[in-house]
Amino acid sequence: MTIPPEAQKQLREQILLSVQNEQSTNIRLKICDVVAEVARNLIDDDGNNQWPEFLQFLFQCANGPVPALKKSALRIFTSVPGVFGNQQASYLDLIKQMLQQSILDSSNYEVQFQAVRALGAFIIIHEKESNIQKHFVELLPPMLQVTIKSAENEDDEALLKVLIDLAESTPKYLRSQLEQIMEMCMKIFSNEDKGDSWRQLALEVIVTLSETAPAMVRKVGSKYIAALVLKMMTDDDDSNTHPRVRYATCNAVGQMSTDFAPILYYILKMMTDLDEDETWSVSDEIIDDDNDSNTVVAESALDRLSCGLGGKTMLPHIVQNIPTMLNNNDWKYRHAALMAISAVGEGCHKQMEAILGQIMEGIIQYLQDPHPRVRYATCNAVGQMSTDFAPIFEKKFHDKVIPDLLMVLDDNANPRVQAHAGAALVNFSKDCPKNILTPYLNAIMEKLQNILTAKFQELVSKGTKLVLEQVVTTTASVADT
Template structure:
């Protein structure tokens, strides 16, 4: 690079990182530009700032996050800070002075308290979690956990939610560091799940509690959180009763994750939990997505054979009820004219999401529970479908047989052989007499 270009570049950097905030804000706005040329120039300048003066760049981002009146600029600052604080090739933390580190940590906690935008608050929590996961295990941020416990004990739903969002991520990243605080965490989870009037706080607490339970390696420690389960389920039912399907679906997705990773955690209250899920699945007034997630929860438990062998087989009444729900969903199909011109069986003309989910779940259920459990249930329910006058019921019965065939092949073959032998014996008896 010639001396003139070098001088120009140095002048640009001095302006961008100088006391006037306008040049830096222009660079940040250009990083969000739809113009490839502007964005490329801004990226080059940003990377140059990072290489030459990481302290000034970090503080500029932090102050923009703290004081910019523009939502987009604050959001971009949070995102960029997180990228610089992620432990990869661009990790800046080791290159920062102690003074910059201290200022950054202080500004981040201040922003959590002051930020009004919900979307930016979530990005802030991501940034704090990213930094904390790298420095908290070495006691590099001793103020953080006291601050978070103060937030969850405050009267501010916004601060409570932010603290739980951070707890949820830290449980995933550095759960061992949080484990010594198990007693305190249990208390705040239980309190917020049972008493908070805010559905957002309850969902955030549910997320944090489930993530923390999953990070505990000791089953005795996990069992200490058993008394949270009724409150977890209440969070779900309250969302449904209030018509808040989005919150309910978020709660269901979290509970599905728990069922998949720690199914034994549910064993003591299995009847109540599975019963509630099937009740949701049967409620046709609810959104299909909500009902499908409730079914997914039960199927996930059935598939958890290695972690909780035989747990679902001990509930035959629920298996029969789930099978009936799936059979009814198979009826949700139209006699589409496209069927008559379909060139392959892969074409799904006339199929609905209910129909597709039922197909998949019957297949998974039969494979996970096996023929000895599923065939008796099918033998009880399918004859009624085959005997009915509606073509949809005939179709549903045949589809169900096809779907359970893989998981029930041996038992189905044995049943067919037994029926064949009975016919042979009956024929012999009739011949003799």
């Protein structure tokens, strides 16, 4: 059914009046959404805005004295930032003035908050128009100040999400304030009293910038990344560090700015955020880790940072941290170190390949670690490196990897570790040259056959099948190779 033109006109007038007159905040917000949708549909294919009264209404509300109407105008503009259509060029200074006045309105934080969202939306729809970004770049410092205030208040995460969207779509727009953005995000991320979602969002800003503007981050963030190593090497138990090394580290720390929280240190620390669960290693049903958990987020961030910034930037700091973590009495740090090695192989491939021998010498012993989750993480690292560095890895380390994985396959007390050893063997055998794998086939197949026999009996008596399913897969993979 088509609404007659006169009725359409009345509808448009009424919804604008409703925005102005409605006393309920929730209802007014819903009316704003309706107005935004109507405005969106009144821009034709040629970019002509067929509702000029709306544009006048927008500026009147945004520049008027009533905070609720300012917020309403900014909310509508956030929803439809392209509302000016082909007339935008002539309105550009007025749009800037509207946003600038609102962002600088220190007497009303809610207006500032909505203005930041509106500015973010406007810049993002002009992601390919550098002239418009330059025109609005002077609004970036006050925008960042409001975002900092938002993080301090911990009232709404929306502004950090705006920053993530800008980092993804228009990283060059953020260039002039990159150091301030890094500092803010590091401050949030390093504050372990902050909520997990705030810390994760702050980390996401840094990681996204590392992916979309790696050169910018390398230039500005080098001091942050250098600080991580020093912080990591002076943290926790340093009994295994030579005194002269500790002295040199402390001396370097004294010469370095301490205003910035160390990224890698806190990423690695976040990877230790694991629960003590005595049933974990004996569970027959694998429940995937929550994608929002700190450990999953941190591991993903390490992977993405390595791919974004590259091995030259990342690997030296990671490698220097790993021995300290592996020597930690707390199993969670050993686990994190091994999972970190798994995570950075793709991004640091060239640099890691040159030191594979040192890495393997450092980690292979942890297949015999007293804690089952550390043994699991070692299997994970070995399996991942088997894939990332094939076939060089298989050629160099078959005499260590195969016997040690076969040993872990005997870990009947911890079926989840046992199964993961089988999964690592799949990765290893997949790209292993036949002439290298063949001498081990009898030992491998005998081991797998013995486990199959035992696990079939367990399936009948207990109903457990995790290891059985993995060993069937491993047997098929080895046979296929």
